[in-house]
Amino acid sequence: MRQVVIIGGGVAGLEAAGFLGKMGHQVVLLEKEKAVGGHVGKWDRLFPNRRQGSEVMDFIRKKMDEKVSIITEAGIKSIDTSPDGYAVVLTNGEAIRADAILLATGFELFDARKKEEYGYGIYDNVITSADLERIFREEGKITTADGQAPQKVAFVHCVGSRDEKAGNVYCSKVCCVTGVKQAIEVKEMMPAAKVYSFYMDIRMFDRHFEELYIEAQQQGITFIRGRLSEVYEDQGKVQCKVEDTLTGKPMKVTVDLLVLLVGFMPSPETKRLAGMLKINIGSDGFVLPIDGHISQNETGVPGIFLAGAVTGPKCIATTLSDARSAALQIDQYLKTK
Amino acid sequence: MRNYDPFVLPFMLGFLFLVVLIIYKFAQWLIRLNMREKVLFRHGMLSRKFLHAGNEVFMESLIHRKMFKANPLLGYMHMSLAFGWFLLIVLGNVESRLHTGAHLNMPYFPIFLKFFVTEKETIPFYGGFTNLMDFLLLMVLSGVFLALIKRMTSRIFGMRRTTNLKVGDKIALITLWLIFPLRLFAESLTAAQHHNGGFMTENVGQFLAAFLPTDQLSYPAWWLYSISLGAFFVAVPFSRYMHIPAEILLIYLRHFGIHSTKVYSSFSELEVYSCSRCGVCIDKCQLHTADIHFNTPTYFFRAIRERSLSGDLTDACLLCDRCTAACPVEINTTAIRIAKRATFSTSFKSDFSYLPANHTRRKADVAYFAGCMTHLTPAIRKAMIAILEHAKVKYHFIDEQGICCGRPLMMTGRLEEAQQLVRKNEALIKGSGARILLLSCPICLKAFREDYHLDIRIMHHSEYICELMDRQILQIPAGTQLFSFHDPCELGRGSGIFDQPRKILSEAGKLVKSKFEKENSFCCGGSLGHTSLSQAQRNIITQEVVNELTKNNPDSLVTACPLCKKTFTRWSEVPVKDIAEIVAEVISLGSTQSDREQNTNSLGIKVHEKQKRK
Numbered sequence: 010m011r012q013v014v015i016i017g018g019g020v021a022g023l024e025a026a027g028f029l030g031k032m033g034h035q036v037v038l039l040e041k042e043k044a045v046g047g048h049v050g051k052w053d054r055l056f057p058n059r060r061q062g063s064e065v066m067d068f069i070r071k072k073m074d075e076k077v078s079i080i081t082e083a084g085i086k087s088i089d090t091s092p093d094g095y096a097v098v099l100t101n102g103e104a105i106r107a108d109a110i111l112l113a114t115g116f117e118l119f120d121a122r123k124k125e126e127y128g129y130g131i132y133d134n135v136i137t138s139a140d141l142e143r144i145f146r147e148e149g150k151i152t153t154a155d156g157q158a159p160q161k162v163a164f165v166h167c168v169g170s171r172d173e174k175a176g177n178v179y180c181s182k183v184c185c186v187t188g189v190k191q192a193i194e195v196k197e198m199m200p201a202a203k204v205y206s207f208y209m210d211i212r213m214f215d216r217h218f219e220e221l222y223i224e225a226q227q228q229g230i231t232f233i234r235g236r237l238s239e240v241y242e243d244q245g246k247v248q249c250k251v252e253d254t255l256t257g258k259p260m261k262v263t264v265d266l267l268v269l270l271v272g273f274m275p276s277p278e279t280k281r282l283a284g285m286l287k288i289n290i291g292s293d294g295f296v297l298p299i300d301g302h303i304s305q306n307e308t309g310v311p312g313i314f315l316a317g318a319v320t321g322p323k324c325i326a327t328t329l330s331d332a333r334s335a336a337l338q339i340d341q342y343l344k345t346k
Numbered sequence: 347m348r349n350y351d352p353f354v355l356p357f358m359l360g361f362l363f364l365v366v367l368i369i370y371k372f373a374q375w376l377i378r379l380n381m382r383e384k385v386l387f388r389h390g391m392l393s394r395k396f397l398h399a400g401n402e403v404f405m406e407s408l409i410h411r412k413m414f415k416a417n418p419l420l421g422y423m424h425m426s427l428a429f430g431w432f433l434l435i436v437l438g439n440v441e442s443r444l445h446t447g448a449h450l451n452m453p454y455f456p457i458f459l460k461f462f463v464t465e466k467e468t469i470p471f472y473g474g475f476t477n478l479m480d481f482l483l484l485m486v487l488s489g490v491f492l493a494l495i496k497r498m499t500s501r502i503f504g505m506r507r508t509t510n511l512k513v514g515d516k517i518a519l520i521t522l523w524l525i526f527p528l529r530l531f532a533e534s535l536t537a538a539q540h541h542n543g544g545f546m547t548e549n550v551g552q553f554l555a556a557f558l559p560t561d562q563l564s565y566p567a568w569w570l571y572s573i574s575l576g577a578f579f580v581a582v583p584f585s586r587y588m589h590i591p592a593e594i595l596l597i598y599l600r601h602f603g604i605h606s607t608k609v610y611s612s613f614s615e616l617e618v619y620s621c622s623r624c625g626v627c628i629d630k631c632q633l634h635t636a637d638i639h640f641n642t643p644t645y646f647f648r649a650i651r652e653r654s655l656s657g658d659l660t661d662a663c664l665l666c667d668r669c670t671a672a673c674p675v676e677i678n679t680t681a682i683r684i685a686k687r688a689t690f691s692t693s694f695k696s697d698f699s700y701l702p703a704n705h706t707r708r709k710a711d712v713a714y715f716a717g718c719m720t721h722l723t724p725a726i727r728k729a730m731i732a733i734l735e736h737a738k739v740k741y742h743f744i745d746e747q748g749i750c751c752g753r754p755l756m757m758t759g760r761l762e763e764a765q766q767l768v769r770k771n772e773a774l775i776k777g778s779g780a781r782i783l784l785l786s787c788p789i790c791l792k793a794f795r796e797d798y799h800l801d802i803r804i805m806h807h808s809e810y811i812c813e814l815m816d817r818q819i820l821q822i823p824a825g826t827q828l829f830s831f832h833d834p835c836e837l838g839r840g841s842g843i844f845d846q847p848r849k850i851l852s853e854a855g856k857l858v859k860s861k862f863e864k865e866n867s868f869c870c871g872g873s874l875g876h877t878s879l880s881q882a883q884r885n886i887i888t889q890e891v892v893n894e895l896t897k898n899n900p901d902s903l904v905t906a907c908p909l910c911k912k913t914f915t916r917w918s919e920v921p922v923k924d925i926a927e928i929v930a931e932v933i934s935l936g937s938t939q940s941d942r943e944q945n946t947n948s949l950g951i952k953v954h955e956k957q958k959r960k
Contacts, residue, residue, distance in 0.1 A: 123915050126722040173881035176916045239721050250748075 010035050011343040014097050014107035016282065018079065019047020020069060020325060021317025021332045022113035026079075027072030028336035034343065035076055037105050039083040039097070041278065047115055049325060053145035056183075056190040056324075057217040065325060085278075088285050094312055108346065109312045109339045112282060112296065113332070116273040116318040119169025119177070127165065127269055132242040134159075135267045137168075138187055141195075151198060151266065155245060159265035162195050163205040163249060164188045165237050170272030171209065179293045181272030182322040185212045188270045189221050192230045204230045205262060207237050207251055215324065233262075240267065273322040286313055295321045306335040312346075314339050348462055349446075353569040354454040360576030361453055367583050368591045371619075375595065378612035383604045390602025399601035403594050406675075408432055413674045416626060419503050423496065424624075426489030428590075434482045437475065445469045457575070460533045460547075461568050464540035473544075480544030483533075486526050493523065500625075507634075509625040509644050518585035521578040528571040535564035586648075592619035593675055606678040608761060608797075610685035617677045621647040627669035627679070632869055633876075635890050636883035638662055643669050643679040650686070657690040658878070665757060665875025667839040671865045687759030698766050710742030713780035713802075715771075715794075717787035719908035721748050725923075726786055726908050729930035730807060736933050737819050742778050749774070753793035754874045768798060775800060784810055786926065788837035788907045789874065795841065806837060808906045808925050812846040815853065822932055827855035829928070830900035832891075832914070833867035834907030847906050847925050854932050858898045868894070870905075872913030885917070892917045904928060 011034050015022045018040030026036045044050070052062040084100035088110070095107040121129035121137050128135045133154030136144075144151055153159050166188055170181040189211070192204050206225075211232070213219040226232065235251045242248070249262045275294035283290050288308040289297040296319050299309045306314050316335035317328045379387060390396060405411045408429045414421030438456030443449065445459075445468050455462065466472040500508035511519065530550065537543025538551030538560040554560060582588055596616050606614050627642045628634075641662035649655040663683050670679045714734065716727050734741050749771060752764035775783055782803045785791045791806045798804075805813075814820035829851045837843045844864045851857045862868050871887035873879075892914055895903055903918050905911050906925045914922040 125725060125912060125915065128724050131725050131728060174916070176885065239724075241721070241724055241727075 011108040011346075012037065012106055013109045013111060013339055013343075014039065014095070014105055015111040015113055016085065016097075017047070017113035017115055017317070017319070018042075018045030018081070019113060019115045019317065020049045020065070021115060021319075021328050021335075022047075022111070023069045023073070024329050024332035025111055025113060025316050025336045025339075026077045027069060027074075028333055029339060030074050030076035031072065032336065032340045033076075034340070036078070037107075038077060038079045039085065039099075039105075040079065040081045041083060043081055045079060045081065048118075051139070051142065051146075053142045054190070054194070056186045057215075057221045059190065059194070069329075085282065088282070107312075108343055109314060110286075111314045111316055111335055111339060112279070112286075112288075112308075112319050113316045113335075114276050114279040114282060114319050116322065117276045119175070119181075119271040119274050121168055121269045121271050124168055124172075124175060124269075126239045127168065127237065127267070128240045128242065128247075129269055132240070132247060134242065134245065134247050134265060135240065135269065138164075138184065138191060138268060138270045141191055141268050145194065151195065153245065153265050157265070158199060159202060161203045161205070161262075161264040162192075162266045162268065163207065163247075163262060163264040164192055164268045164270060166206065166208040166211075166270050167236070168269040168271050169274065177272065177274070177293070179322065180212060182212070182214070183324050184270040184272055185210075186215070186218045186221065186324075188268075189213075189218075189225045189230075191268065193221070193225050193228060196225075196228050196230060205264065206230055206232045207235055207249070208232060209234070209236055215326075233260075235260075273318060275319075279319055286310055288313060291321075293321070295319065305331065306338045312342065314342075349452070349455060351458075351461070351568075353565070353572050354452075354458060355572070356569075356576030357454050357457065357572040357579075358452075358576075360579030364579040364582055371583075371588075372591070372595055375612050375616050378615075379604070380611065383599075383611075383613065386602045386604055387599065390598070395601045395603075396598070399598040402597050402601065406597065407590070407593055410674070412676075413624075416672065416674055417504060419492070420496075420505075420624070420626075423489050423492040426485045427493070430482050430486035430489065434479065434486065437479055437482070441469055441475050441479075454572075458568060458572070460536050460542060464536070464542050466542055476542070476544035476547075478544075480546040483526065483530060484546055487530065490523050490526050505625060505629055507625065507628045509623045509628065510640070511623075512648070514581065514584045515586050515623070518578060518581035518587050521574050521581055522587070524574040525571070525578060528567065528574050532564065532567035532571045535560045535567050539564060586621070586623040589620050589622040589675070592616055593622075596620045596675070606681040606685075608681060608684050608688075608756065610682070610688070614682050614685055617682060618647045618650050620675050621677060622675065623648065624674060626672050626674060630668040630672045632664065632666070632668070632871070632887050632890075633662065633879075633883075636879070636886050638879075638883070643673070643677065643682075646679075646683065647677075650682075655686065660686045660690055661876065661878050663876060664835075664869045664871075664873040664879075666835040666869035666873060668835075668866075668869065671839050684757060684759060687757075688761060689759070691759040693760065694763070698770065709779045710740050711780055712739050712741040712782045712784050713744045713775050713778045714741050714784045715745050715751075715775075715786075715790060716743070716748075717745065717785065717790040717908070718748055718750055719789065719912065720786040723908040723911055723924070726911065726926050729924065729926040730786055732930040733807075733811065733814075733820070733926060733933065736930075737814055741784070742780065744774055744778060744780075751787075751790040751793040752797065753789050756793065756797065757875050758877060764797070768793075772798060772800065775802065782810070786908060786924075788834045788841060788843075789909065792836045792840050806841070806843060806846075806906070808837070808847045808850065809843060811926070811929055812849055815850065820929070820933065822850065822853040822929065824853065825855040825932060827901045828858060828898070829855050829902055829904045830858050830860065830895045830898060830920075831863070832870065832895055832903065832905040832910055833864055834905055834910045835867070835869050835873070837906055838867055839865060847904075850925055850929060851904060854928055855901075858900055860895060860898075862891075862894055870907075870910040870913040872909045874909070884913075888913055888917050896920045902928070 013029050013034050013036050015026050015038045018038055022038055026038045029036050046066055049062050050066055055062050086098045086100045089096045095110055097105045097107055118139055169175045170177055192206055196204050211222055213222050233253055235254045238250045240247055240249055247264050247267045252259045283296055288310055291297045296315055298305045298315055298320055299307050314335050316332045410421050410424040413424050438459055442451050442456040442459055445463055496503050533547040534550035534554055537547045538555040543551055604613050623644045625644055627644055631642045633641055649659055665680050667680050720726050750767055752767035755764035782805055784805055786807050794804045831847060831851055848857060868891040870891055871884045903920050903922045904925055911922050911924050
């Protein structure tokens with residue numbers, strides 16, 4: 010029986026594992042963290058319909074059978090070529106035979122401390138969208154650093170995305186709609202709170218996204234077109250300096266809590282593995298498939314396939330489709346090998 | 347005895363042309379000085395400065411001391427050509443005077459002495475003279491030989507790139523190189539006939555006589571020698587060799603106290619002509635990393651001289667001062683670049699009406715001006731506030747709302763617009779009554795020191811923290827962290843502050859050495875000096891610098907400029923910190939508060955009675 014090694018246990022890796030198992034292949038899934046689930050596993054509710062992230066995780070997990078074995082806390086030392094394929098050598102010395110390898114190493118969130126002017130890690134009342142999801146999940150209640158309920162909350166779009174100075178020119182796709190979703194959630198949780206959103210453009214590209222944006226406006230969320238220039242904290246309040254580019258006026262907005270919508274970054278592990286496997290990386294740091302239109306899951310190196318955000322920012326639905334597509338490609342490859 | 351021959355004419359014509367032209371140029375430069383500079387010139391001519399300048403002319407224009415320091419091989423090359431030739435002329439004159447007994451001979455006479463004087467007996471100590479002259483000629487020839495090698499492979503000289511020459515320079519260069527081999531040839535051929543040569547010319551003459559008709563060739567050789575001299579003199583004003591006379595005048599004016607400013611002046615013009623296009627600046631420029639070439643002062647000044655300067659070329663500079671620090675002629679390349687930008691920058695109607703009209707007149711000893719870039723790096727601002735609070739300094743945060751110092755405008759040549767900000771800030775600072783203006787940003791520091799009229803101490807926080815340490819107001823516990831320090835352009839080369847940051851870091855931990863430190867430090871790539879550089883080009887420059895500075899695996903990459911910090915942060919895997927953050931971190935670990943001076947000391951520290959008792 011053919012064996013596929015999947016690197017990365019986020020939604021892409023898990024979905025591909027389930028499908029490959031169903032297709033009759035042996036699958037070994039390697040995850041660097043203590044548990045599989047990736048970013049979706051840490052998220053509370055998902056856009057656009059605000060269903061629980063755990064529902065999607067359950068759906069994916071259900072497909073897994075005994076053909077899939079998962080190794081967590083797995084570090085990869087090297088990937089060697091062998092006469093019949095590859096050998097993935099783990100840091101503990103174990104070597105795993107692979108007829109094909111699927112790279113599903115995904116992304117990591119932009120480190121908001123690199124946009125120091127927004128004060129993340131310096132001021133207590135500046136958090137990221139990921140922090141807010143954790144608060145939703147674990148605390149169920151939003152408070153400022155001194156334990157008060159915030160009366161004014163602002164969201165900042167494009168933190169680490171579409172930002173040449175941050176080194177990332179690309180759009181991370183999912184932050185706009187995440188920001189709108191979270192703004193609505195905050196407003197629903199605290200109807201008296203004033204919620205602002207600072208944006209460059211609102212990119213509502215997918216189905217039901219625009220409706221969510223309209224809903225947010227109807228709920229009284231204030232959208233201000235302008236890129237936040239700097240932030241400083243004064244007696245626990247966050248002072249935001251921004252130019253309203255629709256009126257052309259510089260303005261200052263004082264809020265109790267500032268949420269930074271952090272974008273996607275290629276994970277350092279992706280870069281390392283791509284180097285080992287000699288597969289190409291684009292100027293944005295994500296892996297380049299051999300063709301962006303017609304061969305999104307192939308690398309040009311025989312037996313090495315791609316799925317999910319390893320080839321750039323994607324939302325969950327697209328990632329799952331991409332994973333199934335990769336599973337199909339791998340199945341074809343193994344049959345003709 | 348003959349003392350004239352038609353072959354001296356090319357030399358004489360070229361010589362006269364050059365003398366007239368130099369007099370004309372010098373007069374032009376001096377007449378165009380402004381009133382203040384003219385006064386300085388008149389005073390300087392009659393003071394000891396005149397002698398000091400003469401000494402420097404000797405050391406730099408002839409011996410090339412600075413060039414020797416920068417690059418010994420290049421130094422020898424220039425010295426052998428300049429000093430060797432100079433001595434040939436001086437000794438030739440002495441010899442010819444001994445021969446004729448006259449005080450003045452025709453200028454050509456000493457140059458072609460061996461042609462006119464073939465009887466050794468007519469000159470006392472002839473043997474000594476002729477051997478010495480041969481030695482000097484050999485020295486000059488060795489310089490020519492090195493110059494030839496440098497043109498072919500500049501790497502031998504430790505230079506990756508040398509100046510790309512244009513036609514005028516090439517003609518001048520070839521004629522200059524021909525002069526000395528032709529002199530050797532002419533003198534040797536004559537020596538073969540008359541045996542009036544020294545150890546070199548005599549032997550070369552004998553050698554040539556073995557297979558050449560020396561009696562037929564010697565006269566044409568003197569013609570060629572004369573033509574090469576004349577041609578070189580004519581080429582001088584149109585080539586880089588104009589730097590030879592220009593640099594002499596430049597050294598005198600500098601000693602008289604005349605310096606370049608942000609406005610292009612007659613003095614700037616003189617500096618431009620003093621550029622020898624030696625090419626030392628080329629390798630110093632980091633823009634090569636970003637694939638930008640032919641932008642360095644060599645080419646920039648040439649374009650000014652040729653009146654072909656473009657806005658793009660003027661803009662193609664980080665204003666990092668690396669070339670200025672390396673320039674053997676010490677031309678203030680950055681000032682000229684800024685001055686020239688004024689002629690290209692489009693003026694805009696600046697509107698600073700949003701700036702607060704009423705200044706709070708809160709009295710304080712220290713006025714803290716964080717600067718725009720520090721507002722964008724709040725960790726530095728937070729650290730500075732923590733340090734000031736810790737040291738119980740009576741301070742006033744003067745730009746809490748943020749007003750620009752004006753330097754970014756000045757860097758693009760918009761001096762008028764910058765003045766509005768300067769006036770605003772001056773009023774703000776004077777209103778505070780502070781005795782110290784404390785700055786976190788070296789860009790601001792340079793503006794406040796050079797373009798403001800403030801009767802107050804202007805200090806960067808690295809200097810201030812250092813003084814607090816010296817007075818034992820701030821105690822830094824010894825640590826074990828490994829620091830790599832990046833000298834910001836405007837703090838190091840720009841303001842001469844190299845030691846204070848190092849002192850602080852050596853107290854707080856261990857400082858790793860770098861090949862690229864102090865005068866030779868890099869620009870981070872974030873420079874405000876180059877407005878048209880793309881982000882991608884900046885990233886290439888920054889990555890190279892980060893790689894170099896984190897080579898020794900330090901615990902932190904430390905700098906003392908918010909812009910450098912911000913630029914590095916994106917690309918460094920090692921944490922990037924400002925020196926203030928390092929200090930704030932270690933003092934928060936605890937320090938003693940003893941040994942405080944009473945009352946307000948010169949650093950603006952007010953010591954409270956209660957605390958003293960404690």
